[in-house]
Amino acid sequence: MPPTSVETTAPLGATSDLRTAVSAVLDDFLRDQSAVLQEVSEDCDPLLDAVRALLAGGKRLRPAFCFWGYHGVAEDLPDAGLLTAAAALELFQAAALIHDDVMDDSDTRRGQPAVHRRFERLHRDAGWDGSDTRFGLAGAVLAGDLCLGWSDELFSRSDLPADALARGRRVFNTMRTQLMGGQYLDMLEQASSTQRGAAGAVDRARRVLTFKSAKYSIEHPLLLGGSLAGAPTDLLADYSRFGLALGEAFQLRDDVLGVFGDPAETGKPAGDDLREGKRTVLVGLAVQNASPAQAAEVDRLLGSPDLDAEGIEVLRAVLTDTGALAGVERLIDQQVEVACSTLDAAELTEPARAALHELVVAATSRRA
């Protein structure tokens, strides 16, 4: 496999350069896959179109953590092959998002229709037979499956040394399996939380958060980069500690935005998480502190498919008045503090330390 063009450029410092470079790797790769799918039929084009549109909106956060996890190990490590492995994380995330939206029956993602909604629309616009919902489901299941296979294919294309790739593959494998487990726990918690009761709701929500988000968004990408570079055990342990703390803060910020964020900036409808009945730490704290009247409002409104603006306001008031929102903000501050102090004490290169500090800010102060 010829190395992709971006791998021969100068070392990447700035975040925007890294984003551009990762996008170039993904573009090249999807061009190759387009040829493989054309052999089947040009009718497969909508699958690639859907994947391309979704990938275009990514923040490239995971490749950035992988990149700096790698460059934290030593100065002057060669970049060749690294971007390919890092970009594979974007395809893996795309797979997770596409299937997650199917499972949650979400309408939008990154400000665009969710992939299953794209295929539903294709079906309706063409006036085809049968159910548009079923066709949409199938298109999204298959687009996600393609991304899952492709993430592995792109990772394997990297021309890093074989022993480096073997070390990285172990992280990649754990990431995949535990993310799927975390997603399952999330579904299970939504289904069984009433039965399991308020006691322990926060602990259960934090467990979901760890496996569904913190590990795969930050800890595993960092460990992947570190492993590819042959990082010593101590640094890998620091990456884990930093990544889990920042990952939790990152997801807690996401949860706050999912309820209180501005739809114009998040790209998701107001109160979407409430309508889907997500059992976040924010909700867990509210449920544990709620008065009987407040608990009744949560039972009545959370997860109601026709939740309207008024219902959203009622739930927002409960989340604020029970102190849950303030509690989550405190938790974010604590975890950011853990992440920063771990980073300051870790033995890693100064450019990586500086870049990771910037990423802490980007991941937790964002509004979208």
Add this chain to the structure above:
Amino acid sequence: MPPTSVETTAPLGATSDLRTAVSAVLDDFLRDQSAVLQEVSEDCDPLLDAVRALLAGGKRLRPAFCFWGYHGVAEDLPDAGLLTAAAALELFQAAALIHDDVMDDSDTRRGQPAVHRRFERLHRDAGWDGSDTRFGLAGAVLAGDLCLGWSDELFSRSDLPADALARGRRVFNTMRTQLMGGQYLDMLEQASSTQRGAAGAVDRARRVLTFKSAKYSIEHPLLLGGSLAGAPTDLLADYSRFGLALGEAFQLRDDVLGVFGDPAETGKPAGDDLREGKRTVLVGLAVQNASPAQAAEVDRLLGSPDLDAEGIEVLRAVLTDTGALAGVERLIDQQVEVACSTLDAAELTEPARAALHELVVAATSRRA
């Protein structure tokens, strides 16, 4: 990674030995994955239970083609690592089946409830909140995703030489992408066949069959084995010709069984394919040869969710009276003939030639 116990046993000749050996590799692998998922939560057990139950019913056909594709290249090739790579095909197939059943909304697979039905039932039996259908969907999407990731993980665990694995990986990648493309074509054909019309229906159905079944059931497993062993180009070309012909015969037999098979032997309800509206070559031939009255019956009944025994009989009569059934049987005979003559002329080891001849019989004369 320690080699699994089966890899140290004597060379495998008989099909039953091979089946046992592949099952042992899968059991070992799933035991390891169980530990990875336990770290997330023991609540993830149902995911593994579902995968184990599905895998138990497999015929190990794909690993057998991979095994003999490898041993066709030369006598006395070492088996170490081969079974691991071959067993990965069973996990890939499991992923494809689980997601296929979700997309088709099938009730059963291999005589058991389809995976999404298992999770629906788990939800109902536990008396959880929300929709059991949605929970079932999520469980099956995630179980399939796990199998897809695991197929790659198991493949990479093989201790075959790195250059052999790199050659095999190329086949594996093409197989994955083109199967997903083929599945999409299948959904598309079901949705758009009325619009596209009877002319060309057989060609379109054969294209779906090639990419959805023939390649991934037989051609790609054979090519994978051959590539792992470093087969010369001529032999790989013969494997392709043999695999595509036998693969088509294999799927045509499946299509006939899907309509005329005995539910007690196929493990699927009578007429399931007709109820799902599958646009097989059998249906395509019938549609192209149908009188207006017969065409009207097909339009009325094929794909009707509440198709009953009487409707099934009407459709069966159309498939027989139009000569479609006889046409498919002829096509099966022709393709078996191509497969056998290719096999007889190919330069490969005698044990592989004999074993592949046996597999031709097993794949096309079966009743389940």
